[in-house]
Amino acid sequence: MSTNITETTIETKKDAEGKNKTKIYCTFCPSKMLNAGTASLINMEFALPYIHSKGEGKGNQSEAILNYWLVEDMYTFENIGVSHTVGNIKYLACADCERGPVGWHDLSSKKSYIALCRVKHE
Amino acid sequence: MAKKTYDLLFKLLLIGDSGVGKTCILFRFSDDAFSTTFISTIGIDFKIKTVELRGKKIKLQIWDTAGQERFHTITTSYYRGAMGIMLVYDITNEKTFENIVKWLRNIDEHANEDVEKMILGNKSDMEEKRVVSTEKGEAIAREHGIRFMETSAKANINIDRAFSELAEAILDKTHGKEPQDAADRVTVNIPRERNSNRCC
Ligand SMILES: Nc1nc2c(ncn2[C@@H]2O[C@H](COP(=O)(O)OP(=O)(O)OP(=O)(O)O)[C@@H](O)[C@H]2O)c(=O)[nH]1
Ligand SMILES: [Mg+2]
Ligand SMILES: [Zn+2]
Secondary structure: OOOOOOHHHHHHHEOOOOEEOOOEEEOOOOOEEEOOOOOEEEEEEEEEEOOEOOOOOOOOOEEEEEEEEEEOOHHHOOEEEEEEEEOOEEEEEOOOOOOOOOEEEEOOOOOEEEEHHHEEEO | OOOOOOOEEEEEEEEEOOOOOHHHHHOOOOOHHHOOEHHHHHOEEEEEEEEEEOOEEEEEEEEOOOOOHHHHHHHHHHOOOOOEEEEEEEOOOHHHHHOHHHHHHHHHHHOOOOOEEEEEEEOOOOHHHOOOOHHHHHHHHHHOOOEEEEOEOOOOEOHHHHHHHHHHHHHHHHHHOOHHHHHOHHHHOOOOOOOOOOOO
């Protein structure tokens, strides 16, 4: 089960170098996460928990996401919220409304990943 | 080579007794409506925020810490590298105000010598429960030569202002050199521009 975007939609979001063509925003508020051309499109499967947890007992409900923007340096983000550590990662959320996760940060590689389907491109 | 997309990076820390509102200051929408979201359950460790001050693009990395006694060794480890510290008390709780002195001593022991400090009297929305007057807050700040502001995380009063003031104070210190220059906003930021944005 996944809500991944189709290939054609993805094509329109990247430039010739595979970078994000537009700025990237939170889908719930006007907070800007990334400037254009600062992240690279990658294909990788990683399951992210749903933004709204479904109450007790169903703690780790998550969805498989296949398309991510790779951000090499965390300080590239214009605005981002970073969760407490869970295992070897930190989840990423909007810095202004805290809605998330919109992606994750790998503590060993120091790279961050933003799910295309959880952010707004414009 | 990665391009550097900012001029400066300031690491800021929120410290103070348990319950004064540090997490609420960092975590904007802590009201019940969102308390069921995944992120609110795990909690936010820090935020990166970009602000523009005097023509410079500045990244603020703002860290939350735990006020409880048993976390103090961890909290202390956060001091390293911090350039600014928000020292928070609760205007409705005398004890948290008295402990400001203790926190200041802690900062002296563990933080960088030139760390920029600011005292925040939080929960200013609870006027009817106030036990620490604004004058008392101002007095202790003056005594230690620190900036002071009353805030409300709940009503979103002075939160952004407090962070920009602290950031400006750090900017004055690192780039203005003489503090008097601060009045002279237009001229301070000309030197030392690294043009690393425009690489190859
Ligand atoms: N009325 C009012 N309540 C506040 C304000 N800020 C925080 N609170 C409340 O104070 C309580 C403690 O807030 P926290 O942000 O968890 O306190 P903390 O400083 O992070 O505490 P520790 O994590 O234990 O160190 C919560 O119930 C908040 O709702 C404020 O500005 N006004
Ligand atoms: Mg807290
Ligand atoms: Zn948002």
